[in-house]
Amino acid sequence: MQDRKTDVLVIGAGPAGSMTAKWAAKGGADVLLIEKRQEIGSPVRCGEGMSKDWLPEVGITPGRWINLEVEGARIFSPSEKVFEINEKHAGNEVGYVVERDGFDKQLAIDAANEGVEVKLKCAALGLLKDHGRVVGAKVKEFGETYEVHAPVTVGADGFESQVGRWAGIPTNIAMRDMDTCLQYRMANVDCDVRYCDFYLGKVAPGGYVWVFPKAEGLANVGIGVQVSQVKSPADARTHLDRWIDHHPGYAKGKKIDMVGGGVSISPPLKQTVADGILLVGDAARMIDPLTGGGIANGCIAGKICGQVAAEAVQAGDPSKEFFQKYEKGWRARLEEKLYRNWLAKEKLVSLSDETFDKVIDALAGVQLQKLSVHNILKAVRDKYPEVTKEFEAFL
Amino acid sequence: MPNKKSLHIESSGQLCIYCGACVGICPLNCIYLDETRITFDEKVCTRCEVCVKACPVGAIEIG
Numbered sequence: 001m002q003d004r005k006t007d008v009l010v011i012g013a014g015p016a017g018s019m020t021a022k023w024a025a026k027g028g029a030d031v032l033l034i035e036k037r038q039e040i041g042s043p044v045r046c047g048e049g050m051s052k053d054w055l056p057e058v059g060i061t062p063g064r065w066i067n068l069e070v071e072g073a074r075i076f077s078p079s080e081k082v083f084e085i086n087e088k089h090a091g092n093e094v095g096y097v098v099e100r101d102g103f104d105k106q107l108a109i110d111a112a113n114e115g116v117e118v119k120l121k122c123a124a125l126g127l128l129k130d131h132g133r134v135v136g137a138k139v140k141e142f143g144e145t146y147e148v149h150a151p152v153t154v155g156a157d158g159f160e161s162q163v164g165r166w167a168g169i170p171t172n173i174a175m176r177d178m179d180t181c182l183q184y185r186m187a188n189v190d191c192d193v194r195y196c197d198f199y200l201g202k203v204a205p206g207g208y209v210w211v212f213p214k215a216e217g218l219a220n221v222g223i224g225v226q227v228s229q230v231k232s233p234a235d236a237r238t239h240l241d242r243w244i245d246h247h248p249g250y251a252k253g254k255k256i257d258m259v260g261g262g263v264s265i266s267p268p269l270k271q272t273v274a275d276g277i278l279l280v281g282d283a284a285r286m287i288d289p290l291t292g293g294g295i296a297n298g299c300i301a302g303k304i305c306g307q308v309a310a311e312a313v314q315a316g317d318p319s320k321e322f323f324q325k326y327e328k329g330w331r332a333r334l335e336e337k338l339y340r341n342w343l344a345k346e347k348l349v350s351l352s353d354e355t356f357d358k359v360i361d362a363l364a365g366v367q368l369q370k371l372s373v374h375n376i377l378k379a380v381r382d383k384y385p386e387v388t389k390e391f392e393a394f395l
Numbered sequence: 396m397p398n399k400k401s402l403h404i405e406s407s408g409q410l411c412i413y414c415g416a417c418v419g420i421c422p423l424n425c426i427y428l429d430e431t432r433i434t435f436d437e438k439v440c441t442r443c444e445v446c447v448k449a450c451p452v453g454a455i456e457i458g
């Protein structure tokens with residue numbers, strides 16, 4: 001097949017890639033979006049929970065991909081004391097439960113409607129470089145290999161990202177900075193459609209068990225375990241199966257689907273751009289390290305990424321200096337929270353099950369009008385003064 | 396490589412669910428996932444066993 005040219009080449013049509021492509025096209029660039037799978041969004045590797053307040057910011061309108069809207073989250077301590085949090089305060093996985101493949105497809109449709117060319121079964125095999133600058137990629141589409149030349153290339157290739165590594169941008173993650181995840185979709189379970197549930201403590205070392213309801217009786221039941229805390233192979237599966245066995249409302253359920261995957265729970269990367277290349281979404285390790293949610297952050301950064309990509313094309317300057325606009329832009333919007341939540345996660349995984357129980361118990365006992373550090377501390381101090389010190393360090 | 400342990404990825408689909416967790420964490424970037432085919436570069440792999448821990452279903456064995 002003949003080599004071809006485009007202004008912006010986006011590798012990977014997940015949420016981050018489609019968003020980037022759409023906003024680059026809106027900015028006037030000629031955009032090619034390539035996806036190695038045959039079907040965008042499938043197979044789904046996701047708990048399918050997302051907050052909703054950010055959708056207008058990036059231009060996504062709610063559609064048929066929404067399964068249901070939850071009121072909030074329930075946090076269960078190791079002895080299953082419960083603390084409820086209103087949806088608004090519950091982090092970036094709580095708000096809607098969605099049909100993730102439908103969501104991903106909708107974003108690709110939005111991109112296509114802006115004039116983006118989309119190619120399926122088209123995998124990037126490596127980057128093209130000219131004097132160290134990235135100038136496109138070698139791709140394989142339906143078995144045929146050719147080159148795509150582009151002044152701007154975007155790596156939106158998800159958790160497994162190769163693009164960043166090919167570009168020489170350090171994206172490696174340590175075992176302590178990754179969760180290994182497994183999830184079943186389960187029918188005939190006693191889930192509560194009003195809540196997304198999170199079970200913390202030893203049930204999921206360094207992570208949590210989640211139950212995100214899809215409909216009455218139907219839920220995504222999954223687990224994330226910090227890789228550095230894995231004791232033996234298949235620990236994620238062993239812990240999830242054990243959790244299900246110990247919960248009669250789920251043990252009676254039937255598994256109808258199984259997915260797995262990796263989630264980065266790292267502090268933000270130091271660098272996400274180089275000459276001719278930008279990284280976005282999971283490829284740039286933008287997942288919230290506390291919640292494990294990555295859809296919102298990928299889309300928010302994707303919008304900025306697409307805008308800057310188009311501007312760079314227009315300015316004829318795809319240099320890493322020009323791309324600082326993206327680097328600064330996404331950091332201004334997301335970095336502080338990513339960093340704060342990474343610190344919180346580091347502390348959280350070090351709390352003992354007993355402390356956990358006490359904290360959740362203290363919080364459960366009071367109606368917190370507002371979820372502020374002050375209010376939380378006060379509740380804990382009033383009921384369990386002995387754990388205040390350990391917990392204070394956490395906040 | 397006579398003194399290297401053998402690494403085996405059960406990639407026929409009996410265990411492996413093609414989730415990519417091992418691909419993302421391998422520090423040497425030597426595991427490849429192509430839809431439902433997973434392979435690794437025997438020569439580059441250092442048998443660090445990181446992928447073994449990262450696999451949620453225990454499809455990778457080093458022995």
Ligand SMILES: Cc1cc2nc3c(=O)[nH]c(=O)nc-3n(C[C@H](O)[C@H](O)[C@H](O)COP(=O)(O)OP(=O)(O)OC[C@H]3O[C@@H](n4cnc5c(N)ncnc54)[C@H](O)[C@@H]3O)c2cc1C
Nearest residue numbers: 012014015016036047048049124158261281282293294295
């Ligand atoms: C089990 C699990 C549960 C999760 N649950 C949630 C949740 O409930 N809420 C939430 O917000 N987040 C969740 N996440 C995280 C969320 O799924 C990701 O953050 C999100 O998918 C990131 O989007 P992305 O566009 O960066 O990458 P992806 O969605 O991974 O998209 C990357 C795309 O690039 C393609 N690609 C890869 N390599 C190439 C190549 N060489 N050439 C061409 N195409 C390529 C892939 O096929 C893929 O389609 C979960 C993750 C896992 C693993």
Ligand code: SF4
Nearest residue numbers: 421440441443444446
């Ligand atoms: S053992 Fe280490 S180097 Fe070898 S494939 Fe696994 S993670 Fe990569």
Ligand code: SF4
Nearest residue numbers: 411412414415417450
């Ligand atoms: S982590 Fe395990 S299940 Fe996932 S792709 Fe690798 S070998 Fe297969």
